[in-house]
Amino acid sequence: MAGWLLHGVLTGVDLCAIALGFYLLMRVCRVMNFSYGGVIVLAPYVCSALCDVVPPFIAVAGAVCSSAALALILEATVFRSLRRRNAHPVVSLVASLGLFVVIQALLQMVWGPARQSLGGPTPPGFTVGGLHLSFASLTARAFCLLAILGLHLLLVSTRVGSRLRALSCDWDLAQSLGIRSGRLLLICSAIAASLGALGAMSVSLQFGYAPHTGQDLLFLVFPAVILGGRTFIGVACSSIGLQVLRVAGQRFMPRHIVELILFFLVLVALLLPVRCLRRMRTS
Amino acid sequence: MNYLLHVAAVVIIYAILAEGSNFVSGHCGQISLCSAAFFALGGYSTAILTRDLSLSWLTALLVSQVAVIALACALSQALFRAPKSQFTMLSLLLNATVYYALASPGGLARGALGLHGIPPARFGSFAVVTPGRQLLMVLLLYAAVQYVVRAVSRAPLARVLHAIREDEAFASSAGKAVIAQKSRAFALMASLSVLAGSLYVPYASYVDPSLATLGESVLILTMMILGGAGSLRGPLVGAAVLVTLPEVLGFVGIPTASAANIRQILYGLALVGCMLWRPQGLIGEYAFGREARPK
Numbered sequence: 001m002a003g004w005l006l007h008g009v010l011t012g013v014d015l016c017a018i019a020l021g022f023y024l025l026m027r028v029c030r031v032m033n034f035s036y037g038g039v040i041v042l043a044p045y046v047c048s049a050l051c052d053v054v055p056p057f058i059a060v061a062g063a064v065c066s067s068a069a070l071a072l073i074l075e076a077t078v079f080r081s082l083r084r085r086n087a088h089p090v091v092s093l094v095a096s097l098g099l100f101v102v103i104q105a106l107l108q109m110v111w112g113p114a115r116q117s118l119g120g121p122t123p124p125g126f127t128v129g130g131l132h133l134s135f136a137s138l139t140a141r142a143f144c145l146l147a148i149l150g151l152h153l154l155l156v157s158t159r160v161g162s163r164l165r166a167l168s169c170d171w172d173l174a175q176s177l178g179i180r181s182g183r184l185l186l187i188c189s190a191i192a193a194s195l196g197a198l199g200a201m202s203v204s205l206q207f208g209y210a211p212h213t214g215q216d217l218l219f220l221v222f223p224a225v226i227l228g229g230r231t232f233i234g235v236a237c238s239s240i241g242l243q244v245l246r247v248a249g250q251r252f253m254p255r256h257i258v259e260l261i262l263f264f265l266v267l268v269a270l271l272l273p274v275r276c277l278r279r280m281r282t283s
Numbered sequence: 284m285n286y287l288l289h290v291a292a293v294v295i296i297y298a299i300l301a302e303g304s305n306f307v308s309g310h311c312g313q314i315s316l317c318s319a320a321f322f323a324l325g326g327y328s329t330a331i332l333t334r335d336l337s338l339s340w341l342t343a344l345l346v347s348q349v350a351v352i353a354l355a356c357a358l359s360q361a362l363f364r365a366p367k368s369q370f371t372m373l374s375l376l377l378n379a380t381v382y383y384a385l386a387s388p389g390g391l392a393r394g395a396l397g398l399h400g401i402p403p404a405r406f407g408s409f410a411v412v413t414p415g416r417q418l419l420m421v422l423l424l425y426a427a428v429q430y431v432v433r434a435v436s437r438a439p440l441a442r443v444l445h446a447i448r449e450d451e452a453f454a455s456s457a458g459k460a461v462i463a464q465k466s467r468a469f470a471l472m473a474s475l476s477v478l479a480g481s482l483y484v485p486y487a488s489y490v491d492p493s494l495a496t497l498g499e500s501v502l503i504l505t506m507m508i509l510g511g512a513g514s515l516r517g518p519l520v521g522a523a524v525l526v527t528l529p530e531v532l533g534f535v536g537i538p539t540a541s542a543a544n545i546r547q548i549l550y551g552l553a554l555v556g557c558m559l560w561r562p563q564g565l566i567g568e569y570a571f572g573r574e575a576r577p578k
Contacts, residue, residue, distance in 0.1 A: 032368045090312065099555055106544075226372055267358070
């Protein structure tokens with residue numbers, strides 16, 4: 001039991017990093033940004049390519065930077081243009097979907113459709129409760145956890161964080177108080193992409209990666225973002241909680257049944273007036 | 284000649300799908316990414332009922348319609364309680380759940396292998412086997428769909444849906460049952476998607492989980508938006524452009540290995556370009572509402 005519980009929590013941390021990046025874009029940029037799935041999955045590809053020529057830590061930094069750079073380019077070219085045209089959120093959503101399709105197809109053209117692995121087949125590590133933990137994946141999770149804590153600190157105790165929170169609460173009021181949204185949105189996109197890239201690389205260390213990994217990761221984090229609603233803690237807790245449930249469920253039944261049950265749990269949560277959920281969703 | 288008939292039939296099947304998506308995404312303003320799930324459910328149910336239970340195509344279509352519309356009505360009660368942005372995520376989750384269920388090995392759907400040897404549609408002794416007959420059947424049903432779509436667009440339902448699209452709070456305060464009206468639009472989308480699935484499966488004589496991928500849902504949405512959201516002829520125009528595009532690329536001589544990726548890139552760029560420069564689509568008039576946003 002300790003093994004699968006630990007597995008659930010550790011993979012939950014990875015998904016938490018990805019979910020929080022998506023949540024940040026949704027709250028601050030006001031875009032349900034599907035292209036995020038493509039942006040974060042670029043990181044494992046770049047990391048794998050860089051690992052052949054530079055030390056792993058520099059490769060990871062390079063991969064995070066590549067994802068952040070792509071997110072900055074998309075924000076500066078597409079999403080900023082849409083905002084200048086006063087586009088409705090639906091328009092931005094559809095554009096992000098288009099970008100996601102383009103990125104996914106480009107990844108497939110360059111690196112092929114096959115699943116690839118990051119790190120060796122049996123990386124060095126140790127076993128806890130039947131679960132093999134590699135040093136590399138533990139280090140990646142530690143980075144994810146640090147990044148999540150760093151983001152929390154940034155949001156609650158820095159000037160940039162308070163401006164980001166102001167933008168997420170009331171865009172017009174924040175503007176009228178002199179907050180320059182353009183630069184902040186670029187910062188937000190870069191932070192979200194970096195956080196997601198760390199999560200995606202950590203997931204890839206264990207399960208490998210393919211061009212459609214971004215889409216699979218989005219499927220995994222959507223229930224957490226829906227249930228977690230509008231709070232940082234809510235999204236973080238529901239990411240880890242849902243992943244523990246998913247791992248526990250997959251011990252007893254096939255994956256598709258678990259996903260079906262989780263989907264219906266999300267629907268039931270939307271229907272039932274569960275007070276804590278409602279508070280999380282609307283606060 | 285048979286090739287042209289085949290392309291025309293596929294264009295019309297996709298136009299029916301895009302018409303369905305138009306009810307929820309175009310008229311109602313809720314971006315739905317689960318059309319492919321209902322398309323696949325319609326296809327699989329028709330395949331199982333006609334192949335394994337030897338029911339006629341028409342009976343299979345009716346049974347599939349009733350089952351999937353009941354499912355859509357039940358699901359929509361929960362789906363539409365979520366905010367608009369979360370609805371899109373939920374519809375995508377629904378699509379993924381159906382895909383995983385169909386792609387899992389074993390069971391009635393037989394996983395990635397899919398179902399083969401699906402008999403052609405028959406009406407008494409009249410078997411729809413030749414491409415000409417298949418196109419005729421598809422055209423007749425498309426004409427029926429157009430009749431229904433035009434009737435709905437003139438009915439009060441369309442006006443309420445447009446009011447919900449423009450200002451949901453206002454529609455609600457005017458006494459409109461917002462969730463019930465959205466559910467009707469969702470049921471219409473499910474119904475048309477099932478019809479398209481039921482038409483496609485005997486035509487292709489096999490069905491596999493690739494019908495329910497996210498790419499398929501995005502393709503249907505792209506057709507609807509590229510043609511013109513909320514318009515009557517837009518879905519047909521969008522379907523015609525996007526179905527014939529890969530065929531044209533085939534003539535250009537792009538290697539088969541990269542043709543699928545290039546097609547995806549073109550779809551994606553078409554969506555982005557459309558949203559940037561022509562959000563009302565090629566022949567549409569309605570562009571999704573505009574909101575005050577900082578420059």
